[in-house]
Amino acid sequence: MNNGSKKAWLYLLPALILLGAFLVYPLIDVLIYSFEEGYNFASQTYWGIGGYNYSYVLHDPYFLQALKNTLILVAITVPLSTGLALLISTGLSSIRPLRQLYQTVYFLPYVTNTLAVGLVFMVLFQKTEYTDGLVNLMLQWFGGPTIDFIDGPYWAKMFVLCFYTIWVVMPFKILVLTSALASVNPDYYKAARVDGTSRTRIFFRITLPMISPMLVYLVITGFIGAFKAYSDAVALFGTDLNAAGMNTIVGYVYDMLYGDSGGYPSYASAAAILLFAIVLTITCINLLVSRRRPED
Amino acid sequence: MDIRLQDITKRFAGRGRRSQGETVAVRELSFQVPDGSLVGLLGPSGCGKTTTLNMICGLEKPTTGRIFFGDEDVTDLPPELRGVGMVFQNYALYPHLTVLQNILFPLENLKGAARPSRQEMRRRATEAAALVQIEELLDRKPRELSGGQQQRVAIARALVKMPRVLLLDEPLSNLDARLRLQTREEICKIQKKTGITTLFVTHDQEEAMSISDQIVVMKEGVLMQEGKPQQVYDDPANLFVARFLGTPPINVFKARVQAGQLWLASRPVLAVPGVADREVWAGVRPEGFIPDEAGPVVCTPERAEVLGRDLSMVCSHPDARDGALRAILDPACGLRADAETVHFALRADKVLLFDTETEQRIPVAADKGAAR
Amino acid sequence: MKHTSDLAANGRAARRRSGAVQAVTYLGLSIWAVVVLFPFYWMVLTSLKSYAAYNAEYTPSFFTLSPTLENYAEAFTAVPLGRYLLNTLIFSVLTTAAMVVVSTLAAYAFARLSFRGKDLLFGLFLSMMMIPSELVVITNFVTITNLDLRNSFPGLILPSITSVFYIYLLKESFEQVPNELYKAAKVDGTSDLKYLWKVMVPICRPTLVTITILKLIECWNSYVWPRLITDDAAYFLVSNGIQEIRENGFGRENIPAMMAAVVVISVPLILLFLAFRKKIMEGVSRGGMKG
Secondary structure, eight states: OOHHHHHHHHHHHHHHHHHIIIIIHHHHHHHHHHHEETOBTTTTBOOEESSHHHHHHHHOHHHHHHHHHHHHHHHHHHHHHHHHHHHHHHHHHTOOTTHHHHHHHHHGGGGSOHHHHHHHHHHHHOOOSSOOOHHHHHHHHTTOOOOOSSSSOHHHHHHHHHHHHHHHHHHHHHHHHHHHHHTSOHHHHHHHHHTTOOHHHIIIIIIHHHHHHHHHHHHHHHHHHHHTOOHHHHHHHOSOHHHHTOOOHHHHHHHHHSSTTOOOHHHHHHHHHHHHHHHHHHHHHHHHHHHHGGGO | OOEEEEEEEEEEOOSSSTTOSOEEEEEEEEEEEOTTOEEEEEOSTTSSHHHHHHHHHTSSOOSEEEEEETTEEOTTSOGGGTTEEEEOTTOOOOTTSOHHHHHHHHHHTOOGGGOOOHHHHHHHHHHHHHHTTOGGGTTSOGGGSOHHHHHHHHHHHHHTTOOSEEEEESTTTTSOHHHHHHHHHHHHHHHHHHTOEEEEEESOHHHHHHHOSEEEEEETTEEEEEEOHHHHHHSOSBHHHHHHSSSSOOEEEEEEEETTEEEETTEEEEEOTTOOSEEEEEEEOGGGEEEOTTOSEEEEEEEEEEETTEEEEEEEOTTBTTSEEEEEEOGGGOOOTTSSOEEEEEOGGGEEEEETTTOBEEOOTTOTTOOO | OTTHHHHHHHHHHHHHHHHHHHHHHHHHHHHHHHHHHHHHHHHHHHHHSOHHHHHHOSSOOSOOSSOOOHHHHHHHHHSOHHHHHHHHHHHHHHHHHHHHHHHHHHHHHHHTOOOTTHHHHHHHHHHHTTSOHHHHHHHHHHHHHHTTOTTSHHHHHGGGSOOHHHHHHHHHHHHHSOHHHHHHHHHTTOOHHHHIIIIIHHHTHHHHHHHHHHHHHHHHHOOHHHHHHOOSGGGOOHHHHHHHIIIIISOTTOHHHHHHHHHHHHHHHHHHHHHTHHHHHHHHHTTOOOO
16 A cells, blocks of 8 residues: 555544444344344343244234334425425515525524424413314414314324424425526526416426426435424424324334333334335336436 | 518516616607618617517517517417518527428417418428538527527528518527528628518627618617618718727817818818818718828828738827727728828718717718708 | 517516516515514514513504513513523534534545545445434434433434534535646555545635534424433433423413424524525535435
């Protein structure tokens, strides 16, 4: 090894050590964990190799509940937030005065602490013996019944979770879509105007195809993000998500690892690998579908 | 259908805070594009020519003034109701649509009774494609086409809705030199074939001179001159137009007129009857120099370039504004670049005089084009 | 044209329509702005209501006529909020500083130095971006526990330092610096480290600032890893602190004090954002993902 090479490796050393210890080794290790049956954290022993951990996780009602919650969350928030972000950024690109102000305001949720603002949402939606909460007050204005969104029926809780999740992910999506819209060459719009193209037609025939790569990117990252949902749920319903019936897959992993039901890294690993497999599959499907479309 | 601009002024609000720094892009501009003619709108970049084009097609609204298509005042009409076809500088072809879909696009915008049937649309699209000779490319995507082919698709898309007026913004600037020559012939041919009133914008004077029926020269938002290309070249209204037209550009000398003679370097070089004694800018076209042993213009040759059928000779001259002059000569004239000095006589019709202050043209009695 | 007046009328109608579209656009945008801002308003409002006043309102009111700061005093005294803030500050600053140093060195090696296996190694680096943190957190938890680093700053910081994405961003930025500068520096006998410090870092300062701010935001908001690795309140960060406050702090009912704590936690980041708005938004749109 020559001198320059040695120096280069020296520069890389800190990054390599940290990445090796906290990213690469764990990746391999977690796979091994997930196949070690009956691993005991205290004695660091196990009694066999096999698929039992996976089978346990897949039969665990808490995991199934978490899986169901996560799937519902993904199915609702990804299309809704992407659509809403598209609508908002389209509106944003069509105005001139106040645009900067709106953009700044819309970005605020990105820089807030998810846990902290989650408490505010909890307060807004909660119904306690002292107060009905603001949201219930508004429901009453419209003659609706009052509901406890935080500790009440399942779908009420799911609604708050979806609402908060969308509130949290919107800044990123609006930002990405606004810059995608801004990068479309204005000559296309001028040409369309000279040809008397209607607004809707411009949107669907020109704007949408032009920004479709960014939309695909947002949908994929949206899927990945929503599948990893956790802290939003904790913020709203507290750390004991199983009791609230609002656990997510990631929450299940952490609970298995540590917490009231914790101390089972093998089960946690199996669940984490299952999550990774789901995310990877969906990403691949998404990529395949979007690859094919532009060539039609 | 002719296009008439009447006292068009366009102001843009300043970009800074408040309205300070308001810019006037176009100032009291009036000119006419005669029915069925091909007119080049010419000027250096930033002179307001693209703004003018945008106002004609309706993308921008003039601050004051009116625009007429024939007898109809179109100033307040949105672009789609004006019946204009526009070709953009970068063509603005929709990259995700095929050539055919691109050409069909304007037709599909039509509504109600104006909307042709599907077959009729296809027929008109193929007809437009045939006009610009791209029938075999209809199923391709724009990125699979060369620059020249994209240009033709853009023209076909502009023509397919049978516009009253065709507008082209810098139609040739994105093409390489060889293609540019070929395409400008093409544009000229298509225009003659369709007979559609056409206005195109360019900063390239050669391009404008070669294919236009008329040219309109602008500078800093103000009309400098309009007319037939040769007429504007021979008889420019001011020094700007004289310098802007012609390659190589006109040579400018600091000279004086005394007793009916033009004096250069303390020698009388040309009779200029009817001009009072004064300081002048004297412009001499490169082809205005005649090699003549006894000629009054004496200068020192610096280098000679043989450009095919022409000899271009650069000489230094004490009174030349840039310190040097360039003459286009016959290679057989026998002048050598390594000679001590060369002598020229001047062709009277290639010498133009301008006021040193206003830079306006000073008419000379014997001047052929002096009938201004 | 005999349809002139028709056309003109059409034009006027079109303009009226576009005016209506504008109005609807502004209305829609404003609605979303209210949805975004309202929780912030509510949290500040509630934090200014006194405990008694808040609990007396069965129907929440939209304003308060007697604002009080007592909740802020309460937030800092009843729970160790100051401690949480200090912990988070130490954690964020140290992690970010370490990240910047480590990433700069690595990015410089990838961008400017030549060594065998560079392309292969960089390919591996990029593929590491795909590894989700949820997957590796399990082993890291075990590793840190075995090293006896739970409830300690090294345990909090070490696994949080490296970010492949920021190394990638920096490398791209370093590569923009013309090679001639490096050659000129070499001719002048400048050492690599000096060149990096004197030339590359100043030129690429915008990118460095961007990743620093993004990392600070990330650290300030990090929840999962600190939650796993600390169970001693002396090492809680704000996210865990707020969770602790919610469950055991003021008691579930003292909402105004809770909101005061939330305001205190949120303000630093909002100020940072307002100060570096352009940089943050640009950095995020270049591919920053929350979490």
